[in-house]
Amino acid sequence: MKMILEGLPLSGKTTRLIEKYHDLIRQGIPTDHILVLVANIRDVKKWHEAIDLPVTGKLQIFTYWSFIQRELVGYWHLALPNSGEHPQPVKPTFLNAEAAHFLMNLLVESKRRQGGFSELVATSSQIALQILNNLNQAAINGIGIDEVTERLLRTCAGMTDKENALHNALELAVDFREYCLKGYCLDYSLCVDLFSKQILRSSGYREGLMKRFTHLLIDNLEESIPAEVDLIMAMVPFVTPYLDCDPSGATPGPSVPILSMRENLSTRCAR
Numbered sequence: 001m002k003m004i005l006e007g008l009p010l011s012g013k014t015t016r017l018i019e020k021y022h023d024l025i026r027q028g029i030p031t032d033h034i035l036v037l038v039a040n041i042r043d044v045k046k047w048h049e050a051i052d053l054p055v056t057g058k059l060q061i062f063t064y065w066s067f068i069q070r071e072l073v074g075y076w077h078l079a080l081p082n083s084g085e086h087p088q089p090v091k092p093t094f095l096n097a098e099a100a101h102f103l104m105n106l107l108v109e110s111k112r113r114q115g116g117f118s119e120l121v122a123t124s125s126q127i128a129l130q131i132l133n134n135l136n137q138a139a140i141n142g143i144g145i146d147e148v149t150e151r152l153l154r155t156c157a158g159m160t161d162k163e164n165a166l167h168n169a170l171e172l173a174v175d176f177r178e179y180c181l182k183g184y185c186l187d188y189s190l191c192v193d194l195f196s197k198q199i200l201r202s203s204g205y206r207e208g209l210m211k212r213f214t215h216l217l218i219d220n221l222e223e224s225i226p227a228e229v230d231l232i233m234a235m236v237p238f239v240t241p242y243l244d245c246d247p248s249g250a251t252p253g254p255s256v257p258i259l260s261m262r263e264n265l266s267t268r269c270a271r
Helices: 013-026 041-050 064-074 097-113 124-140 145-155 160-182 188-199 203-212 226-238 258-268
Strands: 003-006 034-038 060-063 215-218 240-245
Touching: 003 013, 013 034, 013 041, 013 215, 013 240, 034 041, 034 064, 034 226, 041 060, 060 064, 064 188, 064 226, 097 124, 097 160, 124 145, 124 160, 124 188, 124 226, 145 160, 160 188, 188 226, 203 226, 215 226, 226 240
Parallel strands: 003 240, 034 060, 034 215, 215 240
Antiparallel strands: none
């Protein structure tokens, strides 16, 4: 039986969801069969502190970001194109925002020495940050950076300076991705992209998820990015879902309004 809780902030939704978690444990469901996804690291700590069990297995409580990091390490062979089904000898390293910005800034400065971005007055650091933001937005919304560039080009058709800058930015975005993949160093956007487009779409991985988890709890669904929604919807057919959301809050993404997603879950969760 599914459960969808709706309410305003501080109305007790998370408390009810934690109570449901305890109910599942009392019913004999192992903790490592229950996946909990929360909005941020502060909520992870809140859940850990609120769970009061005399004996417990490993708690599967994650943010979307920490969950896909773990999955990328465990299923790295599925993330690499043409790598086959065999484990890879080298595991990925995760870049924080500062490291990704530093590397992108080096690429921007190199491009400027070659005459690129000559029409822009922005600093190299600002340009690097904007390119990374575009990569992040593309990844979380499930679209390619080339499509983002095409959309931006349509807004400045005929403006040669802006068009040149966008083409330079696309070249650097592609170069950045290639350098990261060659060095097995993944920034946020590449992690989301590889997990969503390579790992999650693997039938073998989905079969593994089905064996690992029987229940899925989502705290503050309205905070979920579209890529996280894809994970949730992929699991809904084989888990019992329990979630809470604030319908008046933010939506999971421009293409997935909270109300339509709620209806979709209601349909697909029917048991």
